Structure formats: structure tokens, C-alpha cells
Amino acid sequence: MKRITRIICSLFIVGLLTGDLWAGVDEVSELVGKTDTAVVNWTEGVLSAVGKGAPPSDALGNEQGRKTALATAISNARKKLMSAIMLIPIDGGATVGDSVANNEAVLSALKEMVGKAEMVHQEFTTDGSVKVTIQMSMNGGFSQLVLPKVIKQIESVRPISTSSSTSPGKQSESETNGVSTVNDTKSGPYTGMIVDVRGLSVTPCLAPRVCDENGQEVFGPAYASREFAVQNGMTGYVSDMNAATRSPRVADRPLILKGLRAGGIDGTDIIVSNTDAARLRSDFENLAFLRQCRVVIVMDMPDASGEG
Numbered sequence: 001m002k003r004i005t006r007i008i009c010s011l012f013i014v015g016l017l018t019g020d021l022w023a024g025v026d027e028v029s030e031l032v033g034k035t036d037t038a039v040v041n042w043t044e045g046v047l048s049a050v051g052k053g054a055p056p057s058d059a060l061g062n063e064q065g066r067k068t069a070l071a072t073a074i075s076n077a078r079k080k081l082m083s084a085i086m087l088i089p090i091d092g093g094a095t096v097g098d099s100v101a102n103n104e105a106v107l108s109a110l111k112e113m114v115g116k117a118e119m120v121h122q123e124f125t126t127d128g129s130v131k132v133t134i135q136m137s138m139n140g141g142f143s144q145l146v147l148p149k150v151i152k153q154i155e156s157v158r159p160i161s162t163s164s165s166t167s168p169g170k171q172s173e174s175e176t177n178g179v180s181t182v183n184d185t186k187s188g189p190y191t192g193m194i195v196d197v198r199g200l201s202v203t204p205c206l207a208p209r210v211c212d213e214n215g216q217e218v219f220g221p222a223y224a225s226r227e228f229a230v231q232n233g234m235t236g237y238v239s240d241m242n243a244a245t246r247s248p249r250v251a252d253r254p255l256i257l258k259g260l261r262a263g264g265i266d267g268t269d270i271i272v273s274n275t276d277a278a279r280l281r282s283d284f285e286n287l288a289f290l291r292q293c294r295v296v297i298v299m300d301m302p303d304a305s306g307e308g
Contacts (some may be wrong), residue, residue, distance in 0.1 A: 051132050195258075205270045
């Protein structure tokens with residue numbers, strides 16, 4: 001058990017260290033949702049919760065009272081964080097709570113992670129009360145624990161090129177009937193994919209699926225390699241198209257698709273046109289960026305309940 005715990009902790013640290021790999025999104029473009037107990041930053045892949053504590057009436061103003069208030073605040077924040085974790089959607093119809101309901105080992109590991117969540121802010125008031133903020137990454141060890149087992153390690157496919165050279169004879173494509181928006185003249189294979197679902201009732205989740213109009217998956221758990229999904233999340237989320245096109249995650253020549261509607265249970269699936277699905281399937285090279293989870297979803301800011 002100690003060995004498993006060390007592995008989980010190592011993966012958690014890897015997630016934190018690789019979190020900057022595809023950084024560069026403006027803070028104002030981050031996709032942030034709220035639950036009753038926590039804040040979910042889908043762009044950064046971070047959960048945070050605030051806890052409050054007050055000193056006992058017989059220990060006001062002294063060191064012991066402050067220690068008690070701090071311990072109470074941290075405990076309160078951790079309970080809120082754990083509560084929020086249970087409600088995070090993994091995929092259509094399944095939350096983290098659903099996946100660990102009958103798995104005591106995973107539930108215990110999650111509780112251990114929450115117990116080690118970093119305190120990033122503390123604030124004492126004049127009456128000795130304290131407010132703390134703790135946070136935890138949803139990548140790394142957390143993702144390893146909760147992502148569907150169907151996301152497996154996939155052997156490498158042919159490498160993609162990120163060449164920025166231009167092809168003089170290639171005409172740029174523009175948006176046609178709101179279906180597809182490929183606006184560059186750079187040559188070579190696509191280096192990532194952006195899916196624009198603004199205006200649709202899509203719910204962010206840990207393992208989203210992109211499907212064609214017939215319900216056939218063109219990106220989802222079966223396409224992602226677990227290594228990349230664990231370290232950086234299956235997809236990136238932003239609330240601004242400019243931020244998406246600048247994201248290092250999709251590099252310099254992303255394929256840009258426009259979602260038609262939300263699909264699946266709870267709206268976690270994204271339906272795109274058969275034309276756009278065919279564009280994605282048209283080149284074997286595209287499997288490389290899908291495997292590496294070089295996908296960004298652009299959506300409206302979630303409402304206060306955390307739903308899209």
C-alpha cells in the first residue's frame with residue numbers, strides 16, 4: 001500500500017510539474033465554474049475550496065486559539081474540496097463519486113490527496129477567526145485514479161510536424177455556414193484541434209467525447225493515450241477563441257471545428273458535422289495529435305452551479 005501511495009504521489013507531482021507545459025492562456029480567458037463548495041478552474045485543471053474557522057470562546061486572542069481556528073478552517077476546506085470532487089463529471093452520466101462508490105481503495109487514495117492539498121492562502125481577522133484557501137490539481141495522480149480505464153497507453157504513431165512554412169499554392173479556408181474555420185495557409189499536417197461549442201449547452205468534464213452526427217466517436221477516451229491524458233488532461237478548456245488559437249497545446253496549425261449541439265447524458269458530448277468529422281478522419285497524421293490530447297474546447301463560462 002505504501003508503494004502505491006508513493007506512485008500516486010509521484011504522479012500527482014508530475015501533473016503539477018507538467019501543468020506549465022501548455023501554459024500561456026490569459027487569465028481572463030480561463031474557464032472557471034463553481035459548485036456549492038468549491039471553484040473548478042477547468043483551464044488550469046485546479047480545484048480550490050475555502051474554509052473558515054473560529055477560536056474557542058475560552059481561547060480568544062491567544063496562540064492556542066489561533067491554532068485551533070486554523071485547524072478548523074483547514075478541515076472545513078478539505079471537506080468542501082472532497083464534496084466538490086465527488087460531483088466532478090468524468091463523462092456522460094458518471095461523476096467521480098459514481099466511479100468510486102464501490103472502490104474503497106480509490107476513495108481512500110482520494111481522501112489522502114485531499115488531506116495533502118496545498119494551502120495557498122490564509123487570512124486571520126481581528127477576532128481570531130481564520131479563512132484559508134486550499135487547492136489541488138486535477139491532473140497527475142488524481143487523473144490516474146479517476147479517468148476511465150478505457151484510456152490506455154497508446155503506442156506512438158507517426159510524428160506530426162509543427163512547421164510554420166507556407167505553401168504558396170494553398171488557398172486558405174474560411175468559415176462556411178458556421179461549420180468549419182481553418183484560417184491559415186501553413187503547410188503540413190494539423191498540429192491540434194479546437195472545438196468551438198460557444199452557445200451550446202455543453203458541460204465540461206474530464207473525459208469528453210466528440211462525435212459525428214451519427215453518434216460515432218471521432219475523439220474521446222479510445223483515442224487518447226493515458227500518459228498525456230493523465231499529465232495534461234484529455235482536453236484544454238478556455239472561454240475565448242483567441243486564447244485557444246494562441247494555445248501551445250494546439251501548436252501553430254490547429255484544425256478548428258464548430259460544434260452543432262451538446263450530446264450524451266448531461267451534455268458532456270459534443271456533436272460536430274459529418275463533414276468536419278470526415279475532415280478529422282481524412283489523414284492518419286491526425287491520430288498523432290489526438291493521441292497526445294492536443295485538443296482545446298472553447299465554451300461559454302459555466303454558471304454558478306458549475307454546469308455549462
